[in-house]
Amino acid sequence: MLVSRAGVLTAMGVGPFALFALLFLLLPTSNLLIGAFQDGDGTPTWANIAGLLTPSVIAAFRVSIIVSAVSAVLGAAAGLAVALALRGDAIPQVIRQAVLTVSGVASNFAGVPLAFAFLATLGRTGLVTVILKSWFGVDLYASGFNLLSIVGLVFTYLYFQMPLMVLVIMPAVEGVKRDWAEAAAMLGASPAQFMLRIVAPVLAPSVIGAALLLFANAFGAVATAYALTGSSVNLVTILLFAQIRGDVLHDPNLGYALALGMVVVTGLCNVAYLRLRAFSDRRLR
Amino acid sequence: MSFLTVHGLRKAFGPVVAVQDFSLEAERGEFISLLGPSGCGKTTVLRMIAGFERPTAGRVVIDGEDVTDLPTRARRIGMVFQSYALFPNLTVEGNIAFGLKVAGIGREAIATRVKEMLGLIGLQQLGGRYPMELSGGQQQRVALARAVAIRPRILLLDEPLSALDAKIRVSLREEVRGIQRELGITAIFVTHDQEEALALSHRVVVMSEGWVEQTGTPAEVYRTPRTPFVATFVGTANVLPCRIEAAAGKVVRYGAARLTAGQAVTGAVGEIVQFAVRPEAIGLQRFEGASNSLAAVVQDTRFLGPVVRLRVMLEGGLPAVVDVHGEGARDVPAAGAAVHLWFRPESLQVLDRHGHGARAAGSGPGGSSGP
Ligand SMILES: Nc1ncnc2c1ncn2[C@@H]1O[C@H](COP(=O)(O)OP(=O)(O)O)[C@@H](O)[C@H]1O
Ligand SMILES: [Mg+2]
Secondary structure, eight states, X not given: OOOOHHHHHHHHHHHXXXXXXXXXXXXXXXXXXXXXXXXXXXXXXXXXXXXXXSHHHHHHHHHHHHHHHHHHHHHHHHHHHHHHHHSSSSSOHHHHXXXXXXXXXXXXXXXXXXHHXXXXXXXXXXXXXXXXXXXXXXXXXXXXXXXXXXXXXXXXXXXXXXXXXXXXXXXXXXXXXXXXXXXXXXXXXXXXXXXIIIIHHHHHHHHHHHHHHHHHXXXXXXXXXXXXXXXXXXXXXXXXXHHHHTSXXXXXXXXXXXXXXXXXXXXXXXXXXXXXXXXXXXXXO | OOSEEEEEEEEEETTEEEEEEEEEEEOTTOEEEEEOOTTSSHHHHHHHHHTSSOOSEEEEEETTEEOTTSOGGGTOEEEEOTTOOOOTTSOHHHHHHHHHHHTTXXXXXXXXXXXXXXXXXXXXXXXXXXXXXXOHHHHHHHHHHHHHHTOOSEEEEESTTTTSOHHHHHHXXXXXXXXHHHHTOEEEEEESOHHHHHHHOSEEEEEETTEEEEEEXXXXXXXXXXXXXXXXXXXOOEEEEEEEOSTTOSEEEETTEEEEOSSOOOSOTTOEEEEEEOGGGOEEESSOOSSSEEEEEEEEEEEOXXXXXXXXXXXXXXXXXXXXXXXXXXXXOOTTOEEEEEOOGGGOEEOOOXXXXXXXXXXXXXXXXXX
């Protein structure tokens, strides 16, 4: 069989990517898969998978999924609102640029610095907490708020989830043409009808896709949560971290199983996303 | 009273005045073109009629109802956009049905109307397709069907054909005109293509730099252009500056040559007035004629099929164009030949001597028939 010139060129282009995927995606994943079904001595076992079904691990997955889902949904809603507000000629270009730049920075602001920033403002002795209490008589912590809790964690995650949503959804929002709004108005539709019948269906796949991305983003996050709450909030990533860190809980093979469980959850997200895209492709591309 | 009255429309975007003073009266069922170069304010006029832009001044009255302060969705206007602007999430049928749905029309009635519209544009087979699965010409037909499905009082078309290739453009423009005629709908059609405007319209509004230069039937605008701009933008024209010989007379002077115009020329003796002569209205003679004769030297000749176009230099250094057709085209003078141009008095068309500003002040006849 002859190999065409174009074929060689394609191979040269795709080659590095294939190598990268092999080294950093396929090998670790298969390693994970194998490790999840072995004990410390390399003997095949179902023990690790069984370990996933213990109450503490199930609880960890539950909390992780709840925190990720809630921060993804709220972040997506808020980010979408911002992106929609930035659309069109009503907002000056300067403000638009400023918001996008801030979003770029904030969406990458995570880990220890973010945790510290939140502790310093909304922690038990944080600036905002103190000001609210001494100037306005509002005692956040007495009213049930605690930064070092699931609610606090969701709140903190929103700090990068919302700007990430703005960045991810902006291109799709900009794809909503002014002409469409005018055509709808010409045909007698109110702005609400236009939103409901045109904008919502057009943006839905992108919005849900972006929300899934936000979910995965929060689901895999560990540094922010660990720095903020230590191990007081029981997340999968924190549990996983404990297995491979080498303290009392040390059990690398349970770690493999935990990681495998996370891969399954994110994998399901991806499948959902791909199905969604295939559905919207026919009309929009 | 006219079906559509647009009076004194003006639109300023900050320091940029896109439309200076636009007035128009259209009868029911009339097809009117706004013709002018890019940036002259055609789209802005259309958008003010549609209600997408708020006029800085002026009124829009449709069928006796002043709609100037009404939002677009209450105006019952159909518009076809240059970009088609079809809803990508809806099928062809969905797009056509959209206006009927939001109006709360019953399912049966919508289905009937959609079917009728698909028949009108000849796309019965493609009702289930999405816009992205259609050619440009098909998309624009759907956009037209969507606009007329709501039985609008006025149909606005903003360069609907300019994104299409030349062949489709010509066939689709006839189709658009046919549908407009069949529905008896009043239409305002924006174009920068003079041939399109002349071929389709009952009347043409020629615009330049935000001003209406002239409003008239295609023949009026072509045969009796009112300004140098109209004369040169609609077709080709030679513009000759001439000096008035006698008050209220027909005789003027271009250099040493005495020219007789078709109608009396108003103005003071000695004043310079612009005249237009079409290239095809000029004949060539070997010898100087008795009247309306201008000496010239042929610069070059171009074979254009039906005509041969000569570029000549008039005495006094003004370039001019002469079209020779018929038998004469077989034997045109070569470059360098001395010739005499000749034309009938009716072909010497007097032009407005004033610019836009003067007309704005109300000194000229203007293009419109405002109340
Ligand atoms: N929204 C706007 N803001 C500022 N200037 C505008 C706007 N819309 C149009 N213009 C200006 O108004 C003039 C007329 O534009 P337009 O009506 O689009 O012309 P045409 O349709 O004849 O090409 C142009 O100089 C254009 O730049
Ligand atoms: Mg335009």
